[in-house]
Amino acid sequence: MNPTLPTAPPAAAGGAPTVASGTSPDVAGASRDGAGGFPILAGGTPSDYVAAARPLLAIEGLEVTFPQGREGRQRVAAVCGASLTIGRGECVGLVGESGSGKSLLALAVLRLVPPPGRVGGRVLLDGREPGGQADLLALPEAAMRQVRGARIGIVFQEPMTALNPFYSIGFQIAEAAAAHRPLGRRAAREEAVRLLERVAIPDARRRLADYPHQLSGGQRQRVLLAMALAGGPELLLADEPTTALDVTLQAQVLELLDELRHDLGLSVLLITHDLAVVAETCDRVAVMYAGQVVEEAAVEDLFRAPAHPYTRALLATLPRLGRPAERGRLPVLPGQPAEPAARPAGCPFHPRCPEAMPICAVEEPPETEPLPAAEAPAAAVATGAATAVRPRRVRCWLHPAVPR
C-alpha cells in the first residue's frame, strides 16, 4: 500500500472531464487494492459517481501518421480521427479489413507505434482514484511504463513472434509479473505457475521450463494471455488473438477470454476481422474503415440493423454457416479497401459505396454525437430489447443525425 496516497482533486465534478496533469499519482504508481475495484464502491461523494459513469478508456480523435515522400514532409495518416470508448468490464470488438488501422490504434493507446510514426489526439484513461484521468499521450515515459502491463495489457497477434524463443515460458511470464511488483525469484516463479493455471494450461508447474517452440499454437496464445495478465491490468487489448488458431482452439480461447473477463472484471478490446467472433463475445462493436471508426453500436443493434453502408456490405458478404447461397453467387463488396496514401476525398468509403450521393465525394461526414436508443429500429423496441440507452455513432451522410 502506498502510505501517503494523495487524493486527486475531484476535477470532473462539472461533468466535462478535464485532463489531469502528466504526473497524476493514480497513474504513476498507486498500488492495486482489490481486483477491478470500482471507485463508486469506495467513496460516496457525487464526484465519484461521475467518475464511475466515465468510461475506463476514451479515445478521442486519434491520429497516427507516417512520413512519406523523399524528405518526409508529407505525412500519411493510417489512423485519422478515430474515437472509441471502453467502459469498465465491457468487451468492445474492433473490426475492419486489414490496413484499416485496427492494430495501430491498439499500439497507439500504449504508445508503442514505431518511431517514424507520430500519434495525435487524446487517449484518456480513467484513474483509479475518483476524478483522476490522464491523457496517455501526454504522460512522461516513466509514467507510461507504469501503465503498460499494469493497467493496460496487450496480447499480440502472432504468438510465435511475440514470444522470445531463447527463454523458457516460465522465465518470460515471471519477468512480466516481476516488472510491476517487487517479487523475489521464487515468488515470481509461483506467480507464473498461478498465471499458467489461470489460463488453463494443464500441468503448469512442469511446463514452466518449456520453450515456446515446444508448445502448440493454442498454448502459445494462452501463454501470451498469461503474460498480459501478469501485471493485473484493468484493460486487455487483444489484437487478433485467435486468427492464427483453428476453429476448435479459437472457441476455447474465446471462452477463456470470456471467463477471465467475468472473474477479473477485465475490460477487453478485441481486435478481429471476424464479425462472427464479435457477435459471440462482445458487448459493443466499432467498425473501422480507412483509419476511422465509421460505426459504433451495441452488438445486438449493429447486427440487427447495421446503419453504415460499409457495415451492411461487410455483413452481406460473409459466407454463413447454415445458409448457403447459390454457388458462385455470394454477394461481394466491389473494389479494394482505401489505401492511406491515396485516400479518397470526402467519405473514404464512397468509391465502393452502393448508396453514395454527390456530397459523399466532396465532404467527409462528421462524427456524430452518440445517439440514444431513439434510433433503435422498431423491431427492437417491440421486443423490449432497446429499453436501455445504447448510444450509437455512425459516420455517414445517410444517417438522420448527420446534418446535411
Place this chain on the structure above:
Amino acid sequence: MSATAPPRQGTRLPAGPPQVLLSAIGLEKRYPLRRSSFGWRGRRRGSVAALAGVDLEVRRGECLAVVGESGGGKTTLARCLLRLVEPTAGRVSFDGEDILALPPGDLRRRRRRFQMIYQDPYDSLDPRQRIGAALVEPLLLHRLAGRAAGAWRRRQAARRRAVELLATVGLPASAAERFPHQLSGGQRQRVGIARALAVEPELLVADEPVSALDVSVRSQILNLLAELQQRMGLTLVLIAHDLAAVEQMADRVAVFYLGRIVELAPCAELFAHPLHPYTASLLASVPVLGSPGPAAAAGIRRRFRAPKPLAGEPPSPAAPPSGCPFHPRCPVAQARCAVERPELLPAGPETATPAVGSAGVIRAEGGGALPDTRLVACFFPGSLRGAPVQAPPAGVPRSEGRAAP
C-alpha cells in the same frame, strides 16, 4: 435449411455413373523422426504418419472439400495427390494412370493436367518476377504458346495469352507489368489462380485459397473459383478450414483427423446432420453470425450451446492415441473406442437422416442420380447430435443483397 434447399445449380455432372478422375488408395506419408534437432544428424527414432492410409476418390466435375484442424494432414494430402511430395506407400491414379510410377519427364508433362493453388499468395509468387513473366513461364514450359517458329514469336503469343488469363480472373492487363508487392492480397491470389489455369488443367487442388485474405475479398475469390469451375468444367479439391466457405463451395466433404478421413459425405447432409462426433464438434466450434435472438438479449451467449467446444488439442501424430484417434477428446467415447480403431465404413440406414431422405440419393439434376453412401469411421455414428447449425430466419433485414454490384 441446407438439407431441404433445392439442389444447387452450377455443377454439371456427366450422365450415368460418376466418373472418377483422381483416386488415392492406401495413401500414406511418413516423416522420419530423429533424436537430434539437427535434422541430418542423430539416429532415426520412428516416424510420424502425416497420412495414415487414405482412400479417396475425386469425381470429374465435382468440388470435394477436405476439412479438419491444422496438423491433421490436409496439406500433406494435397501435396501427395499431385506428387509434390513422394508418398511413403499407396497409389494415386489420375484418369486411370498411376502417377506415382511415372518417370520424371512424363510426370512433368502430365502436370499440365493437374495444378495447385497455394495458400499464401505472399509466398507463392517470386518477388523479383513480374506478373506477366510468372504467367508466361508455364505456357512456354508446356509448349502452349502456339507453334510459331522462333522463341520471340512464341513469347509474344504467350504474352497475349497471359493478358487473357488476367482478364479471366478479373485483373486488368496492366497487372502484367507489376511486381507481386504492388498487388493486394486478393489480387495476388487471383494471379495464383491465373497461373494454375494457364495450362488449362482438369484438376485444381486449392490449398486454403482464401484463408490468407481479407473477409471482404474472400467471397470474391470463392465466386471466381465457382464460376471457373462451372465454365471450364474443372474438378476442384478444396482444402479449407473455413467451414462456411466449404458449405458454399463443396459437393462432397471429407473430414480429416490425424491423417485419416473420419467422415465423407455429401455437403448438405454433412452440415445438416454430422455423423462423426468430431464433425459435430467442429461444426459447433464455428462462431455463428446472425442477429442474436432473444437469448442473446437476455445475456445468454450462444457459444454455450451444446455440444461444448471441443476440449483439448489435437494429439501429436508422432504419438497417436490407441484405438480411435479421436477418443481422448470425444464426448461420447466408450471403452471400445480406446482399444479398437473404427474403419471408414458406409453408415447404416439407421443413421440416415429423415430430413435428407432414404439412403442418400442426393442430386438428381444433371443426369443420373448419384448413389451416395456416407462413410464414417466411428463405432457410434450420430450419437453426438450437435445442435443443428441454424442461421436465424430473418437475418440482417436491411443488408441482404445491398452490397451486390
